[in-house]
Amino acid sequence: MLLFIASCVAGGLLIEDYNVNRQFISETFAIDTAYGFWLRFLGYIPSGILLTWFCFLGVRYFPTSSMIKVGFYGVGIFYGIGTVVVSIFPCDSGCNPEFINPSMSQVIHNLSALMIYTFVPISIIIAGIGLSKFSNYKSFAYISIALGLLSAVFVFIFISGLTSAYVGLYQRIIELLILVWFVVCAFKIRGTV
Template sequence: MNRLDRTLLACGLLIPIWLLLGVWLTAQAYPGYDHLQLAMSQLGAQDAPTQHWSPLVNNFPLALLFALFAWGLARRWRTSKVALLSAALILLHGLGSLGTGLFPCDQGCAPAQPSSSQQLHNLSGLVMFLSLTLASALWIWLGKRLAGSSSFGGFSLLCLLAAIVTVALMAHAAQSGQLFGLYQRLNYGVSVLWIAGLACQSLHPTLANRFRMATI
């Protein structure tokens, strides 16, 4: 594995750190922002005090990191069509992150009559959820078949189940108005930790030649 491949895959390790620091730092400039109750999207919502620079700190850099990691993943597992599909899904997730930054949600992020920007924001968010959920589902099988790690397959399964459970909790919280921010952070936190796990698995030095000729 050359330096470029290692650098690209290391972007996956940086993603959860960037997300944590970016959201925390942005929230410092938003008076009264409550991480337990408010969606992360409210940091970039229309008329929010952090509207104009939240995407520059969060959405756009994360979109780039996802794209670079997807490129590295495609290079690392290029002999596997299923792994290439997972890389394409991760790239799609990056595009979704770009979309949520380009199209801010309305003030409060849950209007009775959403604007076009809100609708595109919601669509981008749905793409983000579905893409990483499907990618993690693929690695339940790829973990053992391609990477030779049943433990990573099990980790992917746990992350998939956690993502489904927490998105259901998010839907309930959206109705009740309680703890939406907490469940959203748990949901996305699980997803980016899975990305970091996939990066670690792909960087594992003993696997560099083992599956070079693998085809799926």
């Protein structure tokens, strides 16, 4: 997770006049950026793999439940593997929010991002609902449901205004809410080990 955050911060610092409020995170590693290759292959791809492993291995520290498994695997697949896919297929210069004559890489990038932002909040909510059935996990369950719902609200705001002056801020709020779920989950696992 820290690798993902470091990549986001470094990417923004490496691009002159980059504005976190109005520019997508993906613009830091777009096809034509100077350090895009390094950000993708040393930052985003490894962090996606690590986040996937966290979900796939972390689920075993929680009660056996199909909803919990679906939630964790959903986050692992859509957020972890999704991060790898959007990194392998970077967006065009400026990330082409109007989607005018996009490259194949841009199309794959956008479809993967859409899947991430659609299914990760749902997966977090599903995990929370599954956890709510176990008394020792109620607080984590409620936190999961709240984070999933909040991220879904910001996904709606984000997708509704892809050309907004605050699209970058909305995206970062979504990412922050998802990463907070990972942190809370890690602390819960640490308490059970």
